Amino acid sequence: MxxxxxxxxxxxxxxxxxxxxxxxxxxxxxxxxxxxxxxxxxxxxxxxxxxxxxxxxxxxxxxxxxxxxxxxxxxxxxxxxxxxxxxxxxxxxxxxxxxxxxxxxxxxxxxxxxxxxxxxxxxxxTTLSPTFRSIAQIIQSGRIGKPCSARARYGWAGPSWADWFYKPGGGCLFDLAVYCVTSLTGLLGPVHRVMAMTGAAIPRRMIEGRPTAVEAEDNAQVLLDFGDRCFGVVTSGFTMQQYRSPALEIYGTDGVVQMIGDDWDPDGHELWENRVGAWQVFKETAPDWSWTxxxxxxxxxxxxxxxxxVNPRHARHVLEILLAAQRSGASGSAIDVISRFDRAPCAPLPGSDPAHLQHDRSRPHPPEH
The missing domain is CATH 3.40.50.720 (NAD(P)-binding Rossmann-like Domain)
Incomplete structure (x- = not known):
């Protein structure tokens, strides 16, 4: 080739x-x-x-x-x-x-x-990561029952090197929430309706030593309706200094699955199944996986x-959700999402070493030849 x-x-x-x-x-x-x-x-x-x-x-x-x-x-x-x-x-x-x-x-x-x-x-x-695929398989196999609600979060203190992040066409929804929405829709399917609260919590920023007015949202809470009475919420902003709890969780009728670490930088997952009655912790099996x-x-x-x-119609659907969140944040009204996309079943990725055989995160797993 x-x-x-x-x-x-x-x-x-x-x-x-x-x-x-x-x-x-x-x-x-x-x-x-x-x-x-x-x-x-x-x-x-x-x-x-x-x-x-x-x-x-x-x-x-x-x-x-x-x-x-x-x-x-x-x-x-x-x-x-x-x-x-x-x-x-x-x-x-x-x-x-x-x-x-x-x-x-x-x-x-x-x-x-x-x-x-x-x-x-x-x-x-994010939908290419082995951890995402493991979580998708858990959901698709019914191990947590019917998904009822979900939560995802991504934020940090915000860029200080370019002002376009805070101008029209930028903002925390396009830059950060896009990860969360991509992952949740990849796991649960298309969104039918959106309602959001958005705003500029920090109206002026220092960019390369110069004060800059913030014209795009830097703080957002987005409620997602996946249909069949399944709801999700995305928390995002250039307003979060740090966080330690899981950045993505899916709650079902028979269990819970959550991702350790951010969806763009996963570090394994945890699973609660009612039939087991205990948390099961799964170490990251692809520690060298990159968001690129x-x-x-x-x-x-x-x-x-x-x-x-990676389906561009999925990306188009995510964009419609983010734009709906902006409109909802401005109007205070729920916004219907019209587009849909075909969500392919997640197959496991071949070639990952078992977690107990991985001891050096600086090297590819399996080793490249």
Whole structure:
């Protein structure tokens, strides 16, 4: 199988997380990073992280004949435009979240990807983690009975290096809650209705030493109606200094399952079954799994001429939920969610060592050959 040619647009902080994946792909002959595009000040950083060629012109990536897959790691408001231009250039696209900030943009991109017969892989990739799949299998097998309620949370004190996080097109819903909503809908299916409370709890922020007015929500509580009287709540914000309790929990009629750690950085799971009458703790079996796993997954599927498992219609549904939360937060009313997506059954990922055989989290499991 040929190596997939990769071009990167965006050489900011997120690039640090993706380049190790690129290095592993290159070492296996699966992919090759040909060119990276960023601001002039990012040249040395991008080249030092492994890009072969650097440019400040997006078109040098979009129209490079050796590039099969464009990796978009720019600020959120630019994602839709760059995704459109890459698809129009005939490239497959992996784009960080959210892939669009309006439903009109999202629908247009899905139609364009179909028309161009290109794959569109949209972050976040929480549904690819082995821990997510283990929890999904527990739910699907009925071990906790009928799911009745759910809770998910992701937040921190907030970025201090760029003001676009706090401007229209940014905010904690698009940047943080998107993970929680992706995971909950991946486990429980589409949402039918949304109600939310949102606001700017900290109206001014210090960004690179300058005071900046906050124009997007930095604090949100989102209530989700999954139908059949199953409800969930997402807590998110640039207002959380730390937390220690599980970041995702599903409560059923016969038990409870909860993820240890964040859904983008899981550390195992815990299970209560009424028939057992005790908490069961399951150690993380893929300690080296990364939230950037969508890249090696997409590369492998492209090499196999298969569709990536991450469904862009799922990402579109999540976007509709986040936009509904914004509208609900402003109006105080519940908002119906119209779209649906097909939720594929989660199959176990092969190759993980049993938990008792893993002792060094710095090494891949199983070891790469």
């Amino acid at each position: 040929k190596a997939i040619g990769i071009g990167i647009i965006g050489c900011g902080n997120v690039l640090d997380a993706y380049l190790p994946q690129c290095e592993r792909l290159e070492s296996r002959g699966a992919a090759r990073v040909h060119v990276a595009c960023g601001r002039p000040a990012q040249r040395e950083r991008a080249l030092g992280l492994g890009a072969r060629r650097f440019t400040t012109n997006e078109n040098d990536v979009l129209h490079a004949p050796e590039v099969d897959l464009v990796l978009i790691l720019t600020s959120m408001p630019s994602h839709a435009r760059l995704t459109r231009e890459a698809l129009e250039a005939g490239k497959h696209v992996l784009v960080e979240k959210p892939f669009a900030t309006t439903l009109e943009e999202a629908d247009s991109l899905l139609q364009l990807a179909t028309r161009k017969q290109r794959h569109l892989a949209c972050a976040p990739f 796993d969508g890249l090696p997954h997409t590369v492998q599927r492209l090499r196999e001429d298969k569709t990536p498992e």
